[in-house]
Amino acid sequence: MKIPVSEIFYSIQGEGKFAGHPSVFVRVGGCNLKCPGFGEMGCDSYYAVDKAYKDEWKLMSVEEIEKEIGKYLKFKPHLVITGGEPMLYFKELYPLIERFRGVVTIETNATIEIDFEKYPKYKDVVFAMSVKLSNSGEEYKKRVKKEVIKSYALNAPKSFFKFVVDRDLKEEIEDVVGDLRNKIYCMPLGSDKEELEINAPFVFEFCLKNGYCYSDRIHIRLFGKKKGI
Ligand code: SF4
Known part of the structure; x- marks a missing residue:
């Protein structure tokens, strides 16, 4: 089956553990x-989520995706698969994960179960587990799937947590993470530079106080809502 792709581009990773690293991004649709709760359009990647933009998504085979990302391989980039929610297509994406030589990060909301024994290469992937908190406006039972989170965290141990923060959400973060040992990054909520700058000082202090890693959002700071960055 082909995969709906919203965009493929070469840029600098703006968030999380690999912030600052040159990366090729494959953004899937859906x-x-x-x-x-995120911004006036909801999600900050609304054009990869809202079905109104579906006509802009291109159905691509893994081979077509590989051909496109191959243009940037001389820079030895990380491969970042993002969305939307990439794990909707975990079966279709698997040959790409098996064949890519280098670090693969998958940015996911960690709500979709994967069989790590059947698809063992996912154990080498770095899952950026952006589990949604109450500020996302989603219902708890839809956004927090503890068994799925545990499975990603333990089967793919290089994975980390990445939370969007705009107030003291420590209790919610602790509830999601439990006794898992994966690193925790918090980044300021903000769909543009102004909102980011309002929330950043609080998140900085919040990270210091709780021993979490602070992550900025380089692409929002520099380019706001621009796509393909
Ligand atoms: S989970 Fe991520 S991609 Fe999906 S709607 Fe929420 S912020 Fe957007």
């Missing part, structure tokens, strides 16, 4: 959540 998500199982909506996150109405």
Whole structure:
């Protein structure tokens, strides 16, 4: 089956553990959540989530995706698969994961179960588990799937947590993470530079106080809502 792709581009990773690293991004279309709490359009990648933009998504085979990302391989980039929610297509994406030589990060809301024994190469993937908190506007039972989170965290141990924060959400973060040992990154909520700058000082202090890693959002700071960055 082909995969709906919203965009493929070469850029600098703006968030999380690999912030600052040159990366080739494959952004798939479609998500199982909506996150109405994030910005006036809901999710900040609304054009890869909202079905109104479906006509802009290109159905691509893994071979076609590989050909496109191959243009940037001389830079030895990380491969970042993002969305939308990439794990909607975990079966279709698997040959790409098996064949890519280098670090693969998958940015996911960690709500979709994967069989790590049947698809063992996912154990080498770095899952950026951006589990949604109450500020996403999603219902708890849709956004927090503890068994799925545990399975990603333990089967793919290089994975980390990445939370969007705009107030003291420590209790919610602790509830999601439990006794898992994967690193925790918090980044300021903000769909543009102004909103990011309002929330950043609080998140900085919040990280210091709780021993979490602070992550900025380089692409929003530099380019706001621009696509393909
Ligand atoms: S889970 Fe991520 S991609 Fe999906 S709607 Fe929420 S913020 Fe957007």
